[in-house]
Amino acid sequence: MNLQVQNQERLLVVVPAFNEECSVASVVASVREHTGYDVVVIDDGSRDATAERARAAGAHVVSLPYNLGIGGAVQTGFLYASEHGYDYMAQVDGDGQHDPAELIKLVAALRADPALDMAYGSRFLTDEHGYPAPLARRTGIRAFAFALRIALGRPVTDPTSGFRLCNRRAIELFARDYPHDYPEVEALMMLHACGMRFTEVPVRMHLRREGRSSITRLRSAYYMLKVSLALLAGMLRTRPEPAPTSTVHRS
């Protein structure tokens, strides 16, 4: 179970949370119970007791002074991982949607293939754990999956999944530049543009236990338009080079 000590690799689990006082403690407890990795909760300007509950559950807490949105919060996690020299960084959402027990699968995927820079959990790769997403959500996800398939030239089944594990190279890239509002789809484009490799791993996901999704019906149109524009712009933009993994500096 304790893979961390065994391989002398340090893994950080980042839990972005905005007003998740009902679920954040159980997410932190679950991560600690199943993995033993370090946990940092990025409290994205919550007005409730998210920070206190997370701290009481044994997590480090980074409290943003105001709400940055999921992109800014997760980037704070990348900055934390980069500053403290972690080898891997996993993202597990604070709403209880992701199952920390499934982290082992992501870790195993990156371990199995050293050429991979990121692995993320897809809820659509397996039939046995049917994820009952609402029809509108599934349609949107399919649309992005289709666009990404064209842009990347390879199949992507769950582009909006936030259940991700990044290696050092991807951490450095995203600490420097990470998309703002709805970052998951764009982040895949960035990896592709930087010549980094990623893979999908079948995982089980829950429906949200507490609170409401940040994507309300009113925001769905904005979400679709914003990500579409970002995809189009991303295809026509040169991204900053990822930090070199070795000490050899390419200039």
Place this chain on the structure above:
Amino acid sequence: MHTRVQIASIVVAVVILAGVFELVRRRRLGERYALLWMGAGVVLLVLAAWQHLLYTIAHAVGIYYPPNAFFVIAFGFALLLLLHFSIATSRLADETRILAQKVALLEARLRDQQAAGATGADQLDPEISEVSVEHPADRVAAG
């Protein structure tokens, strides 16, 4: 008739120029934003005063009533200024985001160090005290 339009146009341009200059003098408006306004004021003043140039432009783009060309060009400047502000607010949002992230990370580290001190550890974690607070996105924002 044309003379009255010309006088009104000159007055508008002069008011823009004088107003912007006064705001800069009182330090209410930064020079980098003032320059675009001043540029707009100067161009409008030249077009208002030099009727022949305005007529030439109007004729070239097919505007029958030359003073309309003046307002079209003024509208163009208004759009340019609005775009300029959108760019400026995007940059400011990026900069405040970077500040918020830095403040939050520093605050978390301070809390860790205080906790380490409270439990009697007289030496700080050497790794943590060496960590640089430089934000990798600084270069992006500065550029």
